[in-house]
Amino acid sequence: MNISKREKYLIGIFLAVLICFVYYQFVYTKQVEKLKVVRAEKESVEERYNDVMKAIANLDAMEEEFKILKANVLGKSEKLYPVIMQEKIIIELDELLNDSGLNGNIAFSPIEVSPAEKLVSPEIKKTESSLKAFVDEYNGNVSNTGESSSNSANGQGGTNQENSTTTEQLKVAINFSGSYEALKSFIASLQNYERKIVIPSISITAQSEVELTGVMNLEFHAVPKIDDQDIDYLIWSLNNIYGKEILFSSGEASGAYASTIEEQSSEQNVNDFVMMLKSPSSELPTVTIGKAKDDSRGSYIYSDNDGIEAVEISFEEVDGNTFFKYKTTTSYYPKDNSPEGMQFIPKSENIVLEILSENRVETSDNSGINLKVINNTSKKVEVIIKNDDSSNPRVSVTSEGYTVNVTKK
Structure with missing residues (x-):
């Protein structure tokens, strides 16, 4: 084809x-x-x-944030019990009662887990003049009062909604008798105790000019701790022979509760401010500074710096009152950054800042502070540095203004 x-x-x-x-x-x-x-x-x-x-x-920033968060958690839970151990609480209360000279019988409620109650003092409404409403209307305060009441109600409602944090709780009622001085001593010992003991209510009746009786309600709160914090509290230190071999015999108990838990040191603390320095390998920030005995840690600021951190603390005296403020490169206190700072009353004739340092862990451990102290007051500022590295100190101090003494221990 x-x-x-x-x-x-x-x-x-x-x-x-x-x-x-x-x-x-x-x-x-x-x-x-x-x-x-x-x-x-x-x-x-x-x-x-x-x-x-x-x-x-962001790893470094996240690590710093983690350390600061952990320090906050440790600080806020420090005074709470790790767990409710009724046996230990009996011993603690018995010791506090004996030390104060107050007689008391203790009654316990069952341990429960429930939201922490917020103690709110009742609002007292005073009788007002019938002319006040006209004066308020003339001054234009009527609407403001209504708004204030509304805001107050909303605030209380919000508080109830937010109050959902639960703790392990033990409620105790103490029927006490003793002198007024013994009662004051017992209340003071509760307020200054190493653990947080809440006194929600107390009733007092006079038996005579020197004798009082009454009922005091106490609350003990426990939260789980992190990183084995308070692990020593869980160790039971009473290893004696308890009770009797024959329960209802006439003989005495053979050594029950013959030993007690070691007491906390009662050395008087005159520090106005504290600072803690850690190595970069620590799980806590390298720099922590705040007011001494600040259980809420509201005055604490932190910085996590592998190198040298610039820290400044200043004291001013205005009309006989003493003010303070301090800052790092990343934060400052007071939070409003006011020119004068926050007013405080020194615990002694001098202003005392205690710095707790530590030895360097390794050759790459270069953290430390350049501390500048500004003293514009009539008082001396005492800077006490403890446990600093002897060969390569973490703390360097310069001063400005009036007397600043530096002591190393």
Whole structure:
């Protein structure tokens, strides 16, 4: 069969189109689908890579935030019990009663887990003059009063909604008798005790000029602790022989409660401010500063710096009153950053700042502070540095203004 040149040309075009169609349908399309999948995987990997790089870039900031958060948690839970142990609480209360000279019988309620109650003093409404409403209306205070009442109600409602934090609680009622001085001593010992003991209510009746009786309600709160905090509290230290071999015999108990838990040191603390320095390898921030005996730690600020941190603390005297403020490179106190600072009353004739340092852990441990103390008061500022590294100290102190004494121990 003879095929013309034109027919050969058309057949060639047809074959070329057929080959292109087959290639597109069975090769190109599949390759395009694979390419889309690979591109999607590439974008996913790039996104994960970017997230990882951001996390790595923020690692130091996150570690500092973690340390500060941990320090806050440790500080706020420090005075709470790790667990309610009724046996130990009996011993603690018995010791406090004996030390104060107050007689008391103790009754316990069952241990329960419930929201912590907020103690709110009742609002006292005073009788007002009938003309006050007209005066308020004239002064334009009527609407403000309504708004204030509304805000107060909303605030109380919000408090009830937010008060959902639960603790392990033990409620104790003490029927006491003794002198007024003994009662004051017992209350003071509760307020100054190493653990938080709440006195929600107390009733007192006079038996004579020198004798009082009454009922005092106490609350003990416990929360779980982190990093084995207060692990020593869980160790039972009374290992004597308890009770009697024959329960109702006339003999005395053979040594029950002959030993007690070691008492906390009663050395008087005259520090006005405290500062703690740690190595970068510590789980706590490298610098912590705040007012001494601040159980709420509201005055504490932190910094986590692998190198030298600049810290400034200043004292001003205005009209016979003493003010303080301090700052690091990242935070300051008071939070409003007022020019004068926060007013305080020194615990002694001098202003005392105690710095608790520690030896350097390794050669790469370079953390420390350059402390600048500004004293614009008539008092001396005593800076006491304890346990600093002898060969490479963490603390360097400069001063400005009046007398600043530095003592290393």
